[in-house]
Amino acid sequence: MSSVAKLKIWRGAERDAGRFDTHDVPFEPGQSVLDGLRWLRVNRDPSIAVRFSCINANACKECMIQLDGETVYACTARLEPREMMLTPLPNKKLIRDLVTEIAPPSERFSLSPRPAARGEVE
Amino acid sequence: MNLDPINVDTDVLVIGAGAAGMYAAIEAARSGAEEILLADRSLIGRGGATVMAQMTVAAALGEEVPDDPQAHYNNTIAAGRGLCDEALSRLLCEDAPECIRELDRWGVGWARKDGHITATTAPGHDRPRCVYVDFINTGPAVSKTLRAEMARHQKNIRKAGDLCIIDLIVRDGECAGAVAYHLPTGAPVTIAAKATVLATGGLTRLYRRNSASTNMGGDGYALALRAGAPLIDMEFVQFFPIGHLAPRLIGMDPIMWDPFRYKLGGQLLNGRMEEFTSRYGSDEDGKYVLTRDLATYAILKEAEAGRGSPHGGAYLSFRHCAPAVLRAAFGPVIDRLAANHIDLTKMPVEVAPIAHYHMGGVQARADMSVASVPGLFVAGEVVGGANGANRLSGNALTEAFVFGRRAGHSAGAFVKQTPGRGLRPQDAGAALDLLRSDHSTHAPANMAALIARLQATMADNVGPLRTEARLCQALSDIAAIGAEAGARPPGRPGAFDLERLDWFDLRNMLIVARAIAEAALSRTESRGAHQREDFPDVEPVWERHQTIRQRGSGLQISGVSVPLEPATI
Numbered sequence: 001m002s003s004v005a006k007l008k009i010w011r012g013a014e015r016d017a018g019r020f021d022t023h024d025v026p027f028e029p030g031q032s033v034l035d036g037l038r039w040l041r042v043n044r045d046p047s048i049a050v051r052f053s054c055i056n057a058n059a060c061k062e063c064m065i066q067l068d069g070e071t072v073y074a075c076t077a078r079l080e081p082r083e084m085m086l087t088p089l090p091n092k093k094l095i096r097d098l099v100t101e102i103a104p105p106s107e108r109f110s111l112s113p114r115p116a117a118r119g120e121v122e
Numbered sequence: 123m124n125l126d127p128i129n130v131d132t133d134v135l136v137i138g139a140g141a142a143g144m145y146a147a148i149e150a151a152r153s154g155a156e157e158i159l160l161a162d163r164s165l166i167g168r169g170g171a172t173v174m175a176q177m178t179v180a181a182a183l184g185e186e187v188p189d190d191p192q193a194h195y196n197n198t199i200a201a202g203r204g205l206c207d208e209a210l211s212r213l214l215c216e217d218a219p220e221c222i223r224e225l226d227r228w229g230v231g232w233a234r235k236d237g238h239i240t241a242t243t244a245p246g247h248d249r250p251r252c253v254y255v256d257f258i259n260t261g262p263a264v265s266k267t268l269r270a271e272m273a274r275h276q277k278n279i280r281k282a283g284d285l286c287i288i289d290l291i292v293r294d295g296e297c298a299g300a301v302a303y304h305l306p307t308g309a310p311v312t313i314a315a316k317a318t319v320l321a322t323g324g325l326t327r328l329y330r331r332n333s334a335s336t337n338m339g340g341d342g343y344a345l346a347l348r349a350g351a352p353l354i355d356m357e358f359v360q361f362f363p364i365g366h367l368a369p370r371l372i373g374m375d376p377i378m379w380d381p382f383r384y385k386l387g388g389q390l391l392n393g394r395m396e397e398f399t400s401r402y403g404s405d406e407d408g409k410y411v412l413t414r415d416l417a418t419y420a421i422l423k424e425a426e427a428g429r430g431s432p433h434g435g436a437y438l439s440f441r442h443c444a445p446a447v448l449r450a451a452f453g454p455v456i457d458r459l460a461a462n463h464i465d466l467t468k469m470p471v472e473v474a475p476i477a478h479y480h481m482g483g484v485q486a487r488a489d490m491s492v493a494s495v496p497g498l499f500v501a502g503e504v505v506g507g508a509n510g511a512n513r514l515s516g517n518a519l520t521e522a523f524v525f526g527r528r529a530g531h532s533a534g535a536f537v538k539q540t541p542g543r544g545l546r547p548q549d550a551g552a553a554l555d556l557l558r559s560d561h562s563t564h565a566p567a568n569m570a571a572l573i574a575r576l577q578a579t580m581a582d583n584v585g586p587l588r589t590e591a592r593l594c595q596a597l598s599d600i601a602a603i604g605a606e607a608g609a610r611p612p613g614r615p616g617a618f619d620l621e622r623l624d625w626f627d628l629r630n631m632l633i634v635a636r637a638i639a640e641a642a643l644s645r646t647e648s649r650g651a652h653q654r655e656d657f658p659d660v661e662p663v664w665e666r667h668q669t670i671r672q673r674g675s676g677l678q679i680s681g682v683s684v685p686l687e688p689a690t691i
Binding site for chain 2: 013029031035043046047048049050051052054056058059060061062075096097102109110111
């Protein structure tokens with residue numbers, strides 16, 4: 001028996017200039033919210049930004065988002081045949097859509113690094 | 123946005139923050155390199171294969187039963203079906219115990235019994251040799267330990283997640299660093315480095331069903347090819363025979379049944395609930411002894427004969443195990459299975475082969491340098507040849523540690539004798555041009571859909587069982603997908619643009635896919651993980667490697683004899 005989940009996804013690169021896009025996602029019971037997002041990128045809208053590495057194992061812990069206002073891992077939250085609201089983590093710097101800055105500061109690339117010591121590339 | 127590149131200067135650039143890259147960074151620091159930049163397209167220590175590793179790491183510790191590296195080496199060579207690069211295999215087995223003990227001192231928490239590190243017997247090993255962290259937590263424990271150890275060298279190691287390397291910079295034939303972009307902003311970055319270590323992992327993302335992270339698209343192989351380095355043994359892709367197939371299971375990696383088999387045995391059954399591996403030359407006899415290439419072949423052939431499980435694989439049953447036995451062996455994992463409505467005492471699960479690991483890779487010397495590109499080093503799964511035509515269980519994390527440590531040491535030594543020469547504008551020009559490209563007036567193809575198409579043709583036509591017709595179909599599909607993807611990334615530089623990232627990934631995946639398919643087409647025999655249904659026998663004349671280089675827009679394959687070295691250490 002096939003079902004449809006309605007994913008209402010927050011889109012945008014600034015907190016106060018976003019919008020919601022809503023898509024229907026067909027699914028088999030047991031699938032995850034991340035499965036739904038991955039299906040949407042291949043079949044409907046490849047521009048949806050979501051951060052993940054390990055797809056299914058809940059090992060990388062990169063896919064933290066909010067589902068109906070609760071923080072979840074998209075890879076272990078189950079798709080359900082209803083409207084599901086997906087938003088970025090509220091307490092992290094927004095990067096785009098569902099992607100936020102979740103790395104500890106010491107593991108981020110600095111945009112103003114020490115200048116190159118020798119030879120500059122223009 | 124400002125598209126002037128951010129310029130970074132470092133002694134050692136390490137690309138990829140899995141076990142190999144983190145170990146390389148630590149060892150480079152210990153070898154005296156003052157500035158190390160560890161870059162990863164994902165977050166540090168989170169993406170890639172390491173964090174997914176569930177259980178075994180092979181090393182001849184000899185704590186429970188006598189063991190020595192020679193025995194580990196003999197098993198590795200036998201599994202490699204005549205194709206191991208023996209110098210690399212020897213290094214792998216010799217250095218493994220030291221790395222395992224070092225990680226132990228760093229607090230990784232190897233499982234212990236009676237005060238000593240305990241080990242399990244994985245298929246193809248002649249004795250208990252594979253250490254692990256309970257419960258199926260080896261990869262996360264290793265990752266956490268190496269991250270913590272790196273913090274002790276924070277004066278020397280800078281870490282940069284979300285930094286996507288798109289090309290190495292080759293200056294006068296030598297590797298002089300890399301061009302990258304910062305994923306959260308889209309900003310171009312140039313990195314001048316005296317030594318560069320490629321530790322980007324394997325290529326399982328090329329296949330529809332796979333066991334690793336989404337960022338394992340063969341980046342390192344593509345970067346090396348474009349920099350002029352040779353790849354070796356690209357036709358040997360390892361399929362993990364008993365990847366989870368059904369029922370739908372989330373929150374667990376699909377290779378999770380391996381640890382279950384180590385600890386509990388289990389029965390592999392066909393769709394009629396009969397044991398079947400004896401039909402294909404091996405009788406498991408209730409034990410877990412069948413090597414990965416043979417098990418993959420048996421499961422696929424049984425399904426092809428109409429005796430598969432409902433979803434086209436085989437059944438794996440642990441119904442002989444009492445609930446208390448399951449609980450003792452896997453603790454909280456049993457609860458995660460219950461959340462997926464799986465009760466192993468009552469039902470079998472379905473399993474099928476799944477892309478897992480790549481035996482091929484960049485051809486390297488035993489110090490992990492690349493002979494034809496000075497300044498370039500490789501580590502971990504990027505290295506080709508150590509495991510020949512088929513890798514033993516347990517040797518993947520081992521090679522990440524051993525080769526990572528060796529590459530870090532060599533890179534550290536290299537920078538001491540290398541004056542930094544910086545970069546000239548022309549050194550990074552072509553890559554920067556791609557990064558700054560504004561193609562937003564064109565309606566782009568759906569890059570995510572093109573990647574899915576590539577994964578489908580690779581799975582259907584360049585999987586474990588191959589024919590000339592299927593391989594030619596794949597090559598034709600690869601060319602068509604490349605034409606649709608176009609020569610420039612879609613859109614314009616911006617924040618976390620996955621369509622653009624998909625294009626850069628596809629650029630790498632397509633050239634690597636082509637290398638696999640062309641090498642597989644050229645090898646007219648069957649050996650280990652490469653099974654040609656139109657050439658079913660092992661041919662002695664094929665006891666040699668194939669190397670691949672980029673020549674213009676094409677790939678050139680040539681044969682290399684396996685060096686005949688005495689099998690002693």
